[in-house]
Amino acid sequence: MCKERNLFSLGVAVIARNSSATLRRALESVRPVATQIVVVDTGSTDATPTIATRMGAEVYFHQWTDDFSAARNLALAYLRTEWALVLDTDERLDRESFDQYCHLLTDPTVGGVEVCLVSALGDATYAEHRYTRLFRCHPTIRFEGKVHEQIAGSIRAAGYTIVSSDIRIFHDGYREVSLEKIERNIALLEQELAAQPDSVWHRYHLGLAEFARGNLERARHLLEPICHSPELSLEQQELATIRCAQCALASDDLLCAERLLSFTSADRHREGLRLFVLAGVVAAQHQYHAASTLLQMAPVCQSGLVDQEQRALFAERLVELAKRRSRPFSPDAWEPTAQWRSVFR
Numbered sequence: 170m171c172k173e174r175n176l177f178s179l180g181v182a183v184i185a186r187n188s189s190a191t192l193r194r195a196l197e198s199v200r201p202v203a204t205q206i207v208v209v210d211t212g213s214t215d216a217t218p219t220i221a222t223r224m225g226a227e228v229y230f231h232q233w234t235d236d237f238s239a240a241r242n243l244a245l246a247y248l249r250t251e252w253a254l255v256l257d258t259d260e261r262l263d264r265e266s267f268d269q270y271c272h273l274l275t276d277p278t279v280g281g282v283e284v285c286l287v288s289a290l291g292d293a294t295y296a297e298h299r300y301t302r303l304f305r306c307h308p309t310i311r312f313e314g315k316v317h318e319q320i321a322g323s324i325r326a327a328g329y330t331i332v333s334s335d336i337r338i339f340h341d342g343y344r345e346v347s348l349e350k351i352e353r354n355i356a357l358l359e360q361e362l363a364a365q366p367d368s369v370w371h372r373y374h375l376g377l378a379e380f381a382r383g384n385l386e387r388a389r390h391l392l393e394p395i396c397h398s399p400e401l402s403l404e405q406q407e408l409a410t411i412r413c414a415q416c417a418l419a420s421d422d423l424l425c426a427e428r429l430l431s432f433t434s435a436d437r438h439r440e441g442l443r444l445f446v447l448a449g450v451v452a453a454q455h456q457y458h459a460a461s462t463l464l465q466m467a468p469v470c471q472s473g474l475v476d477q478e479q480r481a482l483f484a485e486r487l488v489e490l491a492k493r494r495s496r497p498f499s500p501d502a503w504e505p506t507a508q509w510r511s512v513f514r
Contacts, residue, residue: 171271178204180250188258198261238312259342270334280329295473316357369400389416441472457491
């Protein structure tokens with residue numbers, strides 16, 4: 170247990186709608202550390218409000234207005250604690266890591282704490298991102314943006330610093346692709362980008378959403394001009410570049426894909442994904458042995474962004490092709506079919 174936990178009060182802010190399947194587990198993960206839990210329900214037709222109440226949360230109701238910041242800021246307004254933790258209904262706080270870093274909340278200069286959000290992507294892959302989810306309750310610290318809302322700007326504007334931590338929040342919401350959520354986010358991002366046409370942030374997220382929807386041409390159009398924008402973090406620049414390379418590979422623009430992948434990432438997950446996509450580019454150029462070698466490299470085998478079952482199947486296929494090509498009078502057997510193209514999506 171965190172020795173400093175009695176030196177601060179922590180409120181948990183949740184927005185929910187038809188979340189009866191996941192809400193209980195989310196709230197159970199924070200009950201041991203929370204002084205107060207607020208759940209803002211945006212229109213549930215299931216047992217979400219009842220579950221929240223039984224778990225000890227204060228439940229308030231808000232009509233959904235296609236604005237995540239509005240709902241989150243309402244939840245913050247109901248908190249009476251010194252600190253706020255924002256949690257989604259399909260997430261769980263890792264309490265062990267919280268206990269290791271909760272001493273940061275006793276530093277009077279700190280206004281926000283970045284946490285590591287670990288998102289499951291299907292059953293075989295996962296992604297890690299850093300977000301400021303833990304911050305001081307302050308009347309001017311509020312979220313901005315209808316979707317992919319941000320809090321960091323208002324924390325710094327209030328005169329506080331933001332520190333990094335390895336507090337982990339596990340997110341299960343991406344295990345199954347929800348076309349409804351993707352379409353909703355695209356619609357909101359289109360509105361934001363129309364209002365702020367020069368916003369690199371909204372262009373980036375819209376590009377990723379279009380990629381997730383399978384609209385690769387639009388995704389590439391949105392992402393390629395901002396791949397190296399200083400307004401994006403290094404993580405975002407690298408991911409945008411890799412996604413553009415995947416789009417280029419899907420359209421047989423191999424030279425462009427190879428050019429886009431001519432960097433090295435210090436992050437093992439993104440480096441593994443870069444090498445995995447590069448293997449697809451190399452294989453499309455009939456360099457089967459080289460592609461197979463890439464797939465056996467440690468970053469690829471250790472990357473949470475790479476489906477390891479697909480990697481193993483693809484590596485096995487490349488070994489077969491390399492052997493076949495080494496035989497005299499054997500025709501080249503690479504077939505860039507939809508099945509293999511989809512591996513790199």
